[in-house]
Amino acid sequence: MKLLLARLNRNKQGQVARTDEILESESIPIGRGSDCKLHLPDPRVALHHAVIQKGAADRISIDATQGVIAIDGRSERASLLKTDLLIKLGPYTIIVLPTPDDVDVAISLELTEPLADRTEATIQAQKIASAGLGSTWLSKRRMSWLLAGVVALIFIIWPIWHVVNTDTHIVGEKKLAKITADASWDPGPLDSGHTSFGRDCIRCHQTPFVQVKNETCESCHKSIGWHFALETAAAKQLHTNVFSTDGSEGRCAACHRDHKGKNALKRQDSPLCTDCHRDLKTRHNEVASPNIGDFKKDHPAFKLSMLVAGKTGKDAVIRVSQSDKNKLVEKSNLKFPHDVHLSENNRDGVRSPGGKRAMECKNCHVPDETGTRFKPVTMKEHCQDCHSLEFEPTATSRQVPHGKVDDVIATINEFYAQAAFMGKTIDQPPSKIWRPGDEPRTGPDKNIAWVNQKAKAITTEMMEKRVCFACHEITRVGVGAAQSWHIAPIAVTRHWLPKSRFPHSQHATFSCKKCHDVEKSQTSADIAIPDLASCQSCHSGNVPEQDKAPGSCESCHGFHTGGTRAGVPVVLPKLKDVAITTRSGVFKHPTSTRPAAK
Amino acid sequence: MPHQTVLEYRHYRYLKIALLVIVTSIAAYVFQDAPVGRYGGTPVGYALGIAAAAVVFWLMWFGVRKRQYTGSKTTLQGWLSAHVYLGAALIIITTLHAAFQVGWNIHTLAYLLLLIVIASGFFGVYAYLRFPTMQTNNLGDETLNAVLLRIGDLDKEAQRLVMTLPDKFNQAVQQSVQYTLIGGSVRNQLRLKHPDCPTNKAIPILEDQTNKAELNIEQAQTLHALYSVMLRKQKAVVRARRDIRFRAMMQVWLYVHVPLSFCLLAALIAHIISVFFYW
Numbered sequence: 028m029k030l031l032l033a034r035l036n037r038n039k040q041g042q043v044a045r046t047d048e049i050l051e052s053e054s055i056p057i058g059r060g061s062d063c064k065l066h067l068p069d070p071r072v073a074l075h076h077a078v079i080q081k082g083a084a085d086r087i088s089i090d091a092t093q094g095v096i097a098i099d100g101r102s103e104r105a106s107l108l109k110t111d112l113l114i115k116l117g118p119y120t121i122i123v124l125p126t127p128d129d130v131d132v133a134i135s136l137e138l139t140e141p142l143a144d145r146t147e148a149t150i151q152a153q154k155i156a157s158a159g160l161g162s163t164w165l166s167k168r169r170m171s172w173l174l175a176g177v178v179a180l181i182f183i184i185w186p187i188w189h190v191v192n193t194d195t196h197i198v199g200e201k202k203l204a205k206i207t208a209d210a211s212w213d214p215g216p217l218d219s220g221h222t223s224f225g226r227d228c229i230r231c232h233q234t235p236f237v238q239v240k241n242e243t244c245e246s247c248h249k250s251i252g253w254h255f256a257l258e259t260a261a262a263k264q265l266h267t268n269v270f271s272t273d274g275s276e277g278r279c280a281a282c283h284r285d286h287k288g289k290n291a292l293k294r295q296d297s298p299l300c301t302d303c304h305r306d307l308k309t310r311h312n313e314v315a316s317p318n319i320g321d322f323k324k325d326h327p328a329f330k331l332s333m334l335v336a337g338k339t340g341k342d343a344v345i346r347v348s349q350s351d352k353n354k355l356v357e358k359s360n361l362k363f364p365h366d367v368h369l370s371e372n373n374r375d376g377v378r379s380p381g382g383k384r385a386m387e388c389k390n391c392h393v394p395d396e397t398g399t400r401f402k403p404v405t406m407k408e409h410c411q412d413c414h415s416l417e418f419e420p421t422a423t424s425r426q427v428p429h430g431k432v433d434d435v436i437a438t439i440n441e442f443y444a445q446a447a448f449m450g451k452t453i454d455q456p457p458s459k460i461w462r463p464g465d466e467p468r469t470g471p472d473k474n475i476a477w478v479n480q481k482a483k484a485i486t487t488e489m490m491e492k493r494v495c496f497a498c499h500e501i502t503r504v505g506v507g508a509a510q511s512w513h514i515a516p517i518a519v520t521r522h523w524l525p526k527s528r529f530p531h532s533q534h535a536t537f538s539c540k541k542c543h544d545v546e547k548s549q550t551s552a553d554i555a556i557p558d559l560a561s562c563q564s565c566h567s568g569n570v571p572e573q574d575k576a577p578g579s580c581e582s583c584h585g586f587h588t589g590g591t592r593a594g595v596p597v598v599l600p601k602l603k604d605v606a607i608t609t610r611s612g613v614f615k616h617p618t619s620t621r622p623a624a625k
Numbered sequence: 626m627p628h629q630t631v632l633e634y635r636h637y638r639y640l641k642i643a644l645l646v647i648v649t650s651i652a653a654y655v656f657q658d659a660p661v662g663r664y665g666g667t668p669v670g671y672a673l674g675i676a677a678a679a680v681v682f683w684l685m686w687f688g689v690r691k692r693q694y695t696g697s698k699t700t701l702q703g704w705l706s707a708h709v710y711l712g713a714a715l716i717i718i719t720t721l722h723a724a725f726q727v728g729w730n731i732h733t734l735a736y737l738l739l740l741i742v743i744a745s746g747f748f749g750v751y752a753y754l755r756f757p758t759m760q761t762n763n764l765g766d767e768t769l770n771a772v773l774l775r776i777g778d779l780d781k782e783a784q785r786l787v788m789t790l791p792d793k794f795n796q797a798v799q800q801s802v803q804y805t806l807i808g809g810s811v812r813n814q815l816r817l818k819h820p821d822c823p824t825n826k827a828i829p830i831l832e833d834q835t836n837k838a839e840l841n842i843e844q845a846q847t848l849h850a851l852y853s854v855m856l857r858k859q860k861a862v863v864r865a866r867r868d869i870r871f872r873a874m875m876q877v878w879l880y881v882h883v884p885l886s887f888c889l890l891a892a893l894i895a896h897i898i899s900v901f902f903y904w
Contacts, residue, residue, distance in 0.1 A: 160876045163811045170884035175891040182731045182895035211731045232903035284661045589699035
């Protein structure tokens with residue numbers, strides 16, 4: 028078999044150069060192998076790729092042996108060679124040419140897909156390799172812009188948009204927003220008292236870039252007081268010196284830092300007080316208070332605030348140290364011996380209209396609503412059951428009013444006048460020989476005389492021997508028709524230690540007598556307020572002690588106890604509020620210790 | 626002058642300065658009069674915060690400074706030394722500024738970003754001090770380009786040799802020539818193991834005794850030569866890849882360090898704005 032092979036070579040301009048050669052053999056193997064008649068030196072060609080051979084009836088065909096051939100674009104195992112047939116054999120293209128006379132078959136062969144120049148590829152690889160990560164999708168600049176942009180958008184622009192755009196606020200809505208644009212600015216949980224603000228930051232932070240103002244705090248905390256009363260210029264100056272760095276009154280937030288936890292807004296540490304008070308004299312010589320550093324070590328004896336009967340204003344209260352034993356006498360103008368009343372002494376109890384009644388402290392001393400102190404003891408509720416104000420018990424259960432002396436006299440006069448008028452004189456006036464000038468023995472004049480005499484006798488008896496006299500300090504004033512009595516005003520001190528807070532409810536596990544020694548008290552002049560040592564027997568100082576309750580300053584004392592800031596009464600009563608203005612002869616308990624906010 | 630690393634610059638000048646800053650910060654934090662507790666809003670807290678912010682801005686200026694090749698009396702190595710030590714000192718300063726308080730907010734986000742940036746910087750210091758030596762050990766006197774060129778030559782040689790050998794050898798060599806990836810994608814640059822590498826796969830095929838059995842003597846000799854060429858190529862490929870990996874490792878931390886620095890800058894500005902917006 029003779030085969031005309033036309034090798035086609037294309038130069039860079041695309042011009043084709045043709046080299047013809049004749050291959051003559053039984054069959055013509057095509058492949059990479061050097062033993063192949065048609066040697067195709069390309070690695071993509073199989074060693075023995077295909078073979079061209081003459082078959083039956085002298086038909087010439089191409090058969091794939093180890094390689095794959097594509098005939099007119101289709102993968103085939105074999106094919107007859109016809110003119111213009113296009114055979115792809117690896118990177119080579121073979122086209123069957125019209126057969127000249129002297130050969131059996133003619134084909135053209137062209138390397139249409141030459142191997143890439145490996146040097147070129149190597150240079151490319153070098154470029155990639157030396158470019159490092161810069162040749163990849165990674166980009167520092169792009170990532171920087173992206174990340175910074177996202178952070179600025181979420182944490183700067185969005186929150187500010189939220190603040191400026193008041194439509195997005197939740198003011199006035201009852202439901203608290205769980206999350207808002209400025210939530211990410213929140214440095215920590217609000218104090219539990221402020222959680223009702225939710226995420227409405229501008230409730231307190233009213234002006235951007237301006238610190239929270241005291242007025243903002245005071246818009247709710249109306250009754251908060253100064254640390255001490257600012258009644259004098261010196262006091263105001265002292266307050267500024269102590270609490271301000273810029274000449275102002277000092278910021279609430281200087282001490283009260285919110286966003287520090289649910290219960291962190293209020294300082295309760297002893298250093299809050301002792302930092303200044305342990306050497307207060309050195310710091311502020313003008314202050315009268317002593318140096319106090321520790322409840323256990325150097326707390327002075329308690330000072331009792333005692334009412335002074337009949338006085339008003341500042342004079343109504345005197346402060347007496349418990350170390351000053353001679354002055355520890357209560358002058359309440361009330362006669363009340365605890366020993367007589369307490370069942371500890373009278374096991375069967377005291378006499379009462381309903382028989383013997385055993386009395387305990389709580390019969391008279393009823394805790395107030397707060398459990399801190401006690402409701403006032405009143406004549407009507409606590410005394411009058413036994414201490415009836417009846418003035419003619421043999422005839423009536425009628426009582427004189429517990430009030431002014433004049434009212435008492437009037438009541439008694441009215442009673443006997445009415446009796447005389449109705450002819451029901453209770454007993455006959457004493458008979459004696461009538462003389463001219465005497466009051467008439469019969470007729471209206473006689474009755475008037477009886478009434479006057481009777482009423483005067485009864486009133487005198489009540490004022491000077493029993494009933495009123497049993498409890499009150501009474502002196503006779505005036506003579507003759509103008510004769511009357513003066514009942515000394517009652518001044519029972521209800522708040523002995525107004526500068527401290529002592530919640531009785533928190534001490535309810537103890538019996539009253541553990542602290543209040545009244546069993547043997549025979550007179551109301553005795554004072555049964557426990558002293559410093561009594562408290563110290565259970566309470567430690569700043570340093571905790573085994574089996575002792577803590578005794579920090581805050582355990583008993585408040586900070587804002589020095590008078591109003593915003594013109595509103597403070598929570599704790601000021602002394603003059605406790606001191607009542609008593610009217611002559613009238614039994615009256617102190618007024619409310621909790622003045623309502625104006 | 627003996628070689629000095631950035632850490633040793635001028636007898637640890639900036640280490641000493643950084644330590645001074647740290648000790649001062651700790652002392653100020655511990656001994657501050659803190660009636661309402663320690664946090665970023667106390668006088669000392671503000672001072673620490675201002676110092677930290679100033680240091681952050683200065684550290685970021687390094688990106689500008691390192692591009693200024695002229696007109697500076699300071700050396701870039703000195704700047705880098707200070708950059709490293711003052712950056713490290715920020716860990717302490719900002720922790721004290723935050724007073725160990727964290728939460729789900731922009732403030733802690735800024736703090737976390739700062740810590741990540743510093744940590745990536747630590748890796749950078751390690752990479753710059755350690756990897757150049759390892760690179761030299763890997764390549765010896767050669768350069769990466771030389772190794773790549775040699776791989777190209779070995780490819781040509783292998784292709785020439787395999788021409789007379791059966792197709793399975795040819796195929797393996799062709800795969801190795803065409804699909805052996807050196808560098809390229811982020812993953813390919815950073816990973817050391819390439820289990821799918823056609824060069825590695827070609828070696829066992831060349832070693833396979835059953836494949837050898839069909840060969841004549843001439844072919845067997847060619848195969849032996851090819852085997853030796855392919856082994857040399859495999860070694861060269863491993864060395865090139867290792868070198869590229871070192872280069873990538875010395876770059877990759879910057880893709881964390883730089884973008885997160887700018888992210889931190891935004892977070893820091895947000896932190897400052899938010900604190901004073903709601904003062």
